[in-house]
Amino acid sequence: MNDNDPKMKKIVTAADGLSLGIAIVVAVLIGVAIGLGLKKLTGAGWTLWIGVAIGIGAALRNIQIAYKKQKASLDELAEDPRYRTRRFDYEDDEE
DSSP states (O other): OOTTSOTTHHHHHHHHHHHHHHHHHHHHHHHHHHHHHHHHHHOOTTHHHHHHHHHHHHHHHHHHHHHHHHHHHHHHHHTSGGGOOOOOOTTGGGO
8 A cells, every 4th residue: 555545445445355244144134035025925935035045146246246356456466576476497406
């Protein structure tokens, strides 16, 4: 981080990382609520599972989005010359 970055950027970045767990739980709970609403509306018990499936799908999508964001951040670090690793040619050592 630069000195020009906002002071709250570290806190926001940390909160963004912690929010994934909360987002997964909330997505599943909202899906269950949708399922219960469908069950109450239609009277069919199996519609609850539609809501559960929607919630699990939303949770998996949240994980995918967080993974892509983290991968982009790590790829950015890989391009930084400070973090490059040196590769050694071990075949030259055997001679």
